[in-house]
Amino acid sequence: MPDYGQIPVGSGTLDARLILGLAAVLFILGAVGVLVRRNPLVILVCIELMLNAANLTLITFAAQLHNLEGQLFALMTMTVAAAEAVVGLAILVDIFRVRDVDDVDQLSDLKG
Amino acid sequence: MALQATALVLLVLPLAGAFALAVLALRVPRWAVWAIGPGVVWAAFVCTLILLADSFLQDRAHDFTYWTWIQSGTFDLPANLLVDRLSIFMCLVITGVGGLIITYAVGYMEHETDPSYARFFCYMDLFVFSMLLLVLAGNFVFLIMGWALVGLSSYLLIGFYYWRYSAVVAARKAFVMNVIGDIGMILAAFAIFVNYHSLTFSGVFAALPRADATWVEIIGFLLLVGAVAKSAQLPLHTWLPDAMEGPTPVSALIHAATMVTAGVYLIGRMHPIYDVAVWAQGTAALIGAVTALMAASIAVVQTDIKRVLAYSTMSQIGYMFLAVGVGAYAAGFFHLLGHAFFKALLFLAAGNVIHALNGEQDMRRYGGLWRQMRWTSVCFLIGSLSLTGIFPLVGFWSKEVVLGDVFSKPGTTYFPQALWAIGFATAILTGFYTGRMWWMSFAGRPSADRPVEHPHEASRVMLVPVAVLTVLTAVGGFIQINAGFHPGYKLVEDFLAPTLGHLPWHARDLEYIPTAATLLLGGVAFLAAYRFYVSFVWRPWSGAVPRLQRLLEHKYYFDEAYDQMFVRPMDAIASGADRTMEEPVLEGAPAGVAVATQAGAGALSLTQTGYFRTYILVFLAGVVVAAVVLLLVRAF
Amino acid sequence: MSLPQVVFWVMAVVAVLGGLGVVAFRRPINSVLSLVAVMLALSVIFLELSAQFVFAVQVIVYAGAVMVLFLFVVALLGPVRERSTGRVPFHRGVAAVVVLAFAGLLIAFITSAGIRFRAPEQASLAVFGTVQQIGAGLFTTYLYPFELTSILLLVAAVGAIYLSRGGQAASEVRGRELRGPGAAPATDANEKEDRRA
Numbered sequence: 001m002p003d004y005g006q007i008p009v010g011s012g013t014l015d016a017r018l019i020l021g022l023a024a025v026l027f028i029l030g031a032v033g034v035l036v037r038r039n040p041l042v043i044l045v046c047i048e049l050m051l052n053a054a055n056l057t058l059i060t061f062a063a064q065l066h067n068l069e070g071q072l073f074a075l076m077t078m079t080v081a082a083a084e085a086v087v088g089l090a091i092l093v094d095i096f097r098v099r100d101v102d103d104v105d106q107l108s109d110l111k112g
Numbered sequence: 113m114a115l116q117a118t119a120l121v122l123l124v125l126p127l128a129g130a131f132a133l134a135v136l137a138l139r140v141p142r143w144a145v146w147a148i149g150p151g152v153v154w155a156a157f158v159c160t161l162i163l164l165a166d167s168f169l170q171d172r173a174h175d176f177t178y179w180t181w182i183q184s185g186t187f188d189l190p191a192n193l194l195v196d197r198l199s200i201f202m203c204l205v206i207t208g209v210g211g212l213i214i215t216y217a218v219g220y221m222e223h224e225t226d227p228s229y230a231r232f233f234c235y236m237d238l239f240v241f242s243m244l245l246l247v248l249a250g251n252f253v254f255l256i257m258g259w260a261l262v263g264l265s266s267y268l269l270i271g272f273y274y275w276r277y278s279a280v281v282a283a284r285k286a287f288v289m290n291v292i293g294d295i296g297m298i299l300a301a302f303a304i305f306v307n308y309h310s311l312t313f314s315g316v317f318a319a320l321p322r323a324d325a326t327w328v329e330i331i332g333f334l335l336l337v338g339a340v341a342k343s344a345q346l347p348l349h350t351w352l353p354d355a356m357e358g359p360t361p362v363s364a365l366i367h368a369a370t371m372v373t374a375g376v377y378l379i380g381r382m383h384p385i386y387d388v389a390v391w392a393q394g395t396a397a398l399i400g401a402v403t404a405l406m407a408a409s410i411a412v413v414q415t416d417i418k419r420v421l422a423y424s425t426m427s428q429i430g431y432m433f434l435a436v437g438v439g440a441y442a443a444g445f446f447h448l449l450g451h452a453f454f455k456a457l458l459f460l461a462a463g464n465v466i467h468a469l470n471g472e473q474d475m476r477r478y479g480g481l482w483r484q485m486r487w488t489s490v491c492f493l494i495g496s497l498s499l500t501g502i503f504p505l506v507g508f509w510s511k512e513v514v515l516g517d518v519f520s521k522p523g524t525t526y527f528p529q530a531l532w533a534i535g536f537a538t539a540i541l542t543g544f545y546t547g548r549m550w551w552m553s554f555a556g557r558p559s560a561d562r563p564v565e566h567p568h569e570a571s572r573v574m575l576v577p578v579a580v581l582t583v584l585t586a587v588g589g590f591i592q593i594n595a596g597f598h599p600g601y602k603l604v605e606d607f608l609a610p611t612l613g614h615l616p617w618h619a620r621d622l623e624y625i626p627t628a629a630t631l632l633l634g635g636v637a638f639l640a641a642y643r644f645y646v647s648f649v650w651r652p653w654s655g656a657v658p659r660l661q662r663l664l665e666h667k668y669y670f671d672e673a674y675d676q677m678f679v680r681p682m683d684a685i686a687s688g689a690d691r692t693m694e695e696p697v698l699e700g701a702p703a704g705v706a707v708a709t710q711a712g713a714g715a716l717s718l719t720q721t722g723y724f725r726t727y728i729l730v731f732l733a734g735v736v737v738a739a740v741v742l743l744l745v746r747a748f
Numbered sequence: 749m750s751l752p753q754v755v756f757w758v759m760a761v762v763a764v765l766g767g768l769g770v771v772a773f774r775r776p777i778n779s780v781l782s783l784v785a786v787m788l789a790l791s792v793i794f795l796e797l798s799a800q801f802v803f804a805v806q807v808i809v810y811a812g813a814v815m816v817l818f819l820f821v822v823a824l825l826g827p828v829r830e831r832s833t834g835r836v837p838f839h840r841g842v843a844a845v846v847v848l849a850f851a852g853l854l855i856a857f858i859t860s861a862g863i864r865f866r867a868p869e870q871a872s873l874a875v876f877g878t879v880q881q882i883g884a885g886l887f888t889t890y891l892y893p894f895e896l897t898s899i900l901l902l903v904a905a906v907g908a909i910y911l912s913r914g915g916q917a918a919s920e921v922r923g924r925e926l927r928g929p930g931a932a933p934a935t936d937a938n939e940k941e942d943r944r945a
Contacts, residue, residue, distance in 0.1 A: 004865035009796050012750025016865065017858055019793065022760045024854040026767050026786065028847060033771035034728050035843040039830045041776045043724075045783050045818065049770050052783075055806075056790055062877075063797035066868040071799050071877060072885050072893075078805060079897045082814050083904035089821045090911040102831040104724050111722025725839060733846045739853050 007063050019060045027053035038103045040095075044088050051081045115166055116176045119195050122159035122203065123248055125152045126241035133234035137227050149233030150214040153240050157207035163200050173197070173610065175250055175314055189311055192250035198611040201445060202247040202377055209369045209452045210240050212577040216460050217361035219573035220467055232272060236365070239265035243370050247377060251312040252301045255378075259297055259338065262371050263290035269366060270358040282354035289351045293341020300334035303327060317384045325388060332385050332392030335378060339396070343375030343429050345403045350670050352426055356418040360466060363418055364459035368425050369452040376432040376448055380441050383612060387439075394527065397437025397518075401534040404430030406668065408541035412548065413664045416473045417462050420549050424499060425455055427538060431514050434535060438528050440517035441612040442605035443510075449604070450510035453588055454498035457581035461492040464574055465553065468567035475549065480558035485569050489554045491582045496550045498585045500543040500634045508631065509589030511539065515630060516623045517615060536630060543634035547641030555642065752796050762789040776828060780818045787811040798877040 006013040026049060033046030055074045062070025095101060129152030133145065140148075173196030182189035214236050221232050242265050246258030264287075271283030305311055307327050308319040320328065339345075344352035344367075355367050366372070379386060379396060386393040407426035414420045428451045435444030465481060465488060466473055482489045498507030515535050521528040569575070605614060666672065721727075749757075762785060769782030791806040857863055875881050886894045 004867055005863075007797065009752040009798075010750070012752050014752060014756055014796065017863065018756070018760075019797075020858045020863075022763060022793075024851075024858060025764055028851050028854065029764075029767040029771055031732060031850065032843075032847055035725060035732075035847065036840070037771070037830070038832060039776055039828055040724075041818075041822065041825065041828065042770075042779050042830075045770055045776070045779050048814070048818075049767060049783060049786060052787060052790055052810075055802075056793065059794050059797050059799045059802060062799065064865060064868060066876065068876070068881060068885050071802050071882060072890055074799070074802055075805065075882070075886075076893055076897055078810055079901060082809065083900050085814050085817065086904050086908045087911070089817060090908040093821060093824065094911055096825050100828075102828075107724065108722030111720060725843075729839070729843055729846060732850060736846060736849045736853060739857075743853075743856075 004064065007060075016060055016064045020057060023053045023056040023060070026050075026056070038105070040092055040101060040104045040107070043104060044085065044092070048081060048085060051077060115163070115174065115195070116178075118159050118162050119174075119176055119193050119248065120178065122156050122163070122207075123193065123241065123244050125156050125159070126237045126244065128152065130234045130237035130241060133230050133237065137230040137234065140226075140230050142226065142229065145230050145233055146218055149237060150211060150218060152237055153207055153211040153214050156203075156240065156244070157211050160200065160203040160207050163195055164204065167195075167197060167200055171610070177250075181253075187309065189251060189253060191254070192312060193248045193254075194250035194313055195248065196611050197608050198377075198380060198445075199247050201449075201608060203244060205373075205449060205452050206240060206243050206247065206370050209456050209581070210243075210365055212580055213361050213365045213369070213456055213460065214240075216364075216463070216574050216577040217359070219571050220361055220463050221359060232269075232359070235265055235268045235272070236361075239269065239366060239371070243374070246374055250314070252304060252316075253311055256294070256297050256301060259342065259374070260294055262342070262366075262374065263287060263294065266290065266355070266366050266371055269362040270355045272358055272362065276357070278354075279357040282351070282357040286351040286355050289341055289348050292348060293338040296334045296337025296341070300331050300338070303331050303334060307331075313381070320384050320388060323388070328385055329389045329391055332382075332389030333395070335382055335385070336392050336396055336399075339375030339378045339433075340399060341375075342378075343372045343433070344426050345375070345399050345430060345433060346406065347670070349403065349407070349426055350667070350674060353419050353422045353667070356416070356422050360418065360459055360463035363422070364456045364463070367422065368455040368459055372425060372429055373432065373448050373452070376429065376436055376444055379433070379436045380445060380612060383436075383441055386436075393437050393439070395437075397434050397528075397531055400430040400433025400435075400437055401531040401538075402430070403427070404434065404538040405534050405541070408538045408545060410664050410667050411545040412541065413661060414545075415475055417465070417475050417478075417549065417553060418459075418473055420475075420545060421455070421458055421462060424458075424542070424546070425451075427542065428455065428499075430538070431511065431535060434518060434531055435514040438518050438521050438531070440514065440521070440615055442602070442608050442615060443513040443517045445608060445612075446604040447510040447514050450498070450506035450585075450588060453581055454495045454505070454507055454585045457491060457495040457578060457585055458499065460574070460578045460581065461488050461495060464488045464570040464578065465492075465567075467570060467574070469562065469564050472563050475552045477559045477561040477563070478553040479556045479562070480554070481567065482554045484567050485554075487569055487575055488578070491578050492554065493550060494582050494585055496546045497638070500546050500638050501539060501630060502635060502638075503631060504586075504589060506585050506587075506589035512627050512630070515539070516627060517617075519626055520617060520623055522617050532626070536626065539630045540633045540637050543637030544641055547638035548644065550638075551642045756793060756796060759789040759792045762786075763793075774830065776825075777819075777822050780815060780822055783818075784811050784815050787815065800877050801879050801882045802877070 005016040007016055030046045030048075030050035030053060033049065034043050037043055037046065055077055058070045058074040058077070060070075062068060062074070095107065101107060129148050132148055133140065136144070173194070175192055175194050177190040177192040179191050180188055181191040214233070217232065217236065221229055224232065239262065242258050242261035244258075245254060246262055249255040249258055267283045267287040267290075270286055271279050273279045301311065304316055307323065308316050310316055310319065337348075341348040352367060352372070356363055358366075379393075386396075404427045407423040407430065411420050411423035411427065414423060428447070432444045432447050432451070435441070435447060465478070465485065468485060468488075469478070472478075494505065498505035501508045501511040515532060518528050518535060519532045570578075663669070766782045766786035766789065770779045770786065773779045773782065787806060787810055791803045791811070794806060795803040
């Protein structure tokens with residue numbers, strides 16, 4: 001059975017598993033960052049990292065399956081990421097205008 | 113066809129009046145209440161006259177079926193009204209005397225506020241409808257419906273002054289004892305249905321000849337329970353004196369003229385049953401006689417004028433029970449008619465006095481009203497003499513018919529004669545307490561404690577019904593003159609004969625001797641009361657026999673006995689159940705649910721930590737779990 | 749190794765280092781710049797995977813606009829201290845467990861034991877990933893998602909404008925909203941007493 005995981009690229013092939021592995025690593029790095037870091041801004045950045053990793057996965061499969069839907073989905077994801085970043089940053093700026101946030105745990109007004 | 117409609121209109125008009133007053137109660141002006149309240153009853157009276165005229169012309173009974181109410185397999189229950197001589201007779205009493213009393217009440221209740229005023233007449237019209245339903249019913253279901261509705265109306269009207277604790281308690285007592293009677297009636301209906309598979313009067317009476325005598329006896333006794341409760345005879349009599357808490361017109365209409373006579377009507381209507389169930393019938397007669405004597409003895413020591421009249425009612429209904437209990441149906445119903453006249457008269461006249469003296473009902477605070485309330489005094493006197501049985505008032509004729517028929521009844525035992533002796537003693541006592549009542553209230557000097565110095569005579573709207581009843585009392589007796597005197601005409605008996613039959617036995621030759629004795633001794637007792645209570649020439653016997661006095665004042669301790677036997681145990685059961693079942697379970701369950709929900713919600717709310725990082729962690733963990741599940745699913 | 753593979757490996761290394769930088773740097777400005785590096789590396793990989801248009805969009809829009817926005821905010825907020833207030837105990841431990849589990853899962857998925865590739869669909873390699881093809885897809889089959897995404901962008905824009913309305917009064921109002929009714933102005937002392945027992 002041919003190994004469909006090999007994506008023909010130019011003169012050679014790329015192993016899809018490697019690319020997916022890279023995406024997984026980046027995703028886990030992003031998850032770790034979200035969980036560990038305390039600065040809310042950095043947390044947002046890590047979320048963007050995770051989104052990029054997801055985009056990479058989508059593009060990879062689009063190339064492997066020769067299906068354009070992956071790329072279109074990636075475009076949508078990018079749009080959503082942009083919108084979410086905008087709103088998140090606006091909220092963050094608002095909060096920072098009022099008080100200095102050392103630790104994202106301080107933002108716990110919705111407790112209970 | 114027109115007759116069928118007339119009967120229906122007769123029945124429905126008071127109900128429509130009650131409904132109209134209930135709906136409009138807050139907005140209706142006085143004059144509208146005057147028009148509707150008594151108006152519908154008088155209109156019903158006119159319908160009754162139409163039915164009466166037809167009864168004379170056509171001389172047959174009508175069983176009108178309006179529609180078939182229950183159709184179940186082989187059992188049909190029609191919604192039918194029975195219009196025969198007996199029911200027309202009762203309707204005349206209800207609508208005629210009732211109309212007079214309700215008209216009287218227009219003046220008596222004038223001090224009430226407008227909504228209260230309308231409420232009173234609404235309840236009165238409801239009562240008239242219920243009573244009409246009772247007497248016009250053609251099947252047991254309607255009868256019991258009317259029976260229960262009458263009890264309801266009585267409850268509503270006794271407790272009319274609902275802000276008074278004593279009134280509410282009295283209403284409840286009356287209702288509970290009436291319910292005991294209702295249970296007897298319902299059980300009787302069950303027994304009838306099981307045995308005869310029919311609930312219409314015509315169906316049941318037709319099936320009686322081939323019926324099992326034991327079952328008929330049982331049915332007779334069960335119906336008797338209902339009659340005894342409704343008519344306040346021993347042992348279910350304790351509610352009637354307390355029922356005097358209601359306004360005086362209520363006492364006049366319900367507890368003198370109509371509702372309490374429903375038991376008598378029942379026995380009369382069920383006479384085919386009682387002709388077979390001789391034991392039940394004999395029990396009825398015995399209860400009647402004993403109640404008559406007992407009530408008369410209690411009446412001697414009562415100080416509240418309405419209570420005297422209440423016990424007097426109990427006593428006179430005992431006479432009616434005695435009459436129908438021995439089979440002298442016409443006599444019983446004649447006494448019912450006469451009693452309706454003079455007892456309503458007495459109550460309304462007493463109402464005049466109470467109204468004039470700002471609600472004072474204690475006779476010891478009366479005295480000397482003869483001078484200031486001449487008309488009322490005269491009417492009251494005529495009523496009292498009629499009650500005592502003085503010639504030529506209606507009370508003489510009706511009581512004489514009852515006692516005479518009982519005396520003359522043939523038989524192997526002397527049971528009727530023994531009952532007659534009790535009735536005779538009662539008559540003497542009746543004269544005594546009635547005389548006491550009149551002398552104390554109207555003769556002698558005004559009491560020092562009288563609340564109103566110069567009481568006015570009653571207004572015209574209150575005097576006219578009293579006057580009408582006085583006339584009826586005076587001349588009403590001549591419609592039935594017993595054969596004991598001379599071959600007289602017996603209009604009542606002849607009128608009711610198509611339904612109740614004629615008296616099976618003839619008067620004995622010597623019947624006029626007991627009659628004369630009753631008349632004489634009753635009159636003597638009436639006069640004797642003067643010497644006891646007004647001129648104080650003779651020492652009041654209450655001082656001579658203090659124990660007896662106390663026994664009578666406590667009404668033979670019936671109330672205390674019932675309290676111990678029934679009320680206290682029920683109270684204990686109820687409060688015990690409340691403590692063990694109601695509070696923990698019925699209140700605990702919803703409260704428990706609430707507490708549990710709150711606890712659950714409290715526990716769940718712990719997940720809302722407010723910390724962003726824990727939320728993310730949970731997301732991630734959830735993704736892991738979901739992925740594992742997916743893996744497993746795909747693996748298998 | 750062929751050229752594409754070399755390029756891939758280089759870019760992969762860059763991306764991983766960038767990712768580590770995002771997570772590890774203390775100063776947020778450094779994190780943001782690391783993310784930019786990651787994005788650029790990824791865009792090259794996109795290009796290799798016949799996603800020309802996505803490559804361009806990633807560079808221009810994502811790295812070029814969104815990241816610049818992040819940079820602006822970082823500049824606006826100034827130096828930010830990062831200090832633990834110790835409110836969520838055991839967080840690190842549980843997080844480690846979960847992340848390890850997740851990593852294990854991903855590895856399981858990706859290694860040849862877990863994943864089974866399907867055969868690629870027949871598609872013309874010449875036009876795959878071109879602007880024309882993407883345009884055709886977006887405006888015909890996937891018109892609804894496209895339009896909805898547009899609305900989403902509009903909503904985000906409106907929201908951002910509202911939230912960042914300037915002026916003393918607006919920020920005072922929002923400050924009161926954030927601090928809650930009747931609370932004193934936020935200071936470190938107040939934050940400390942907010943600690944849960």
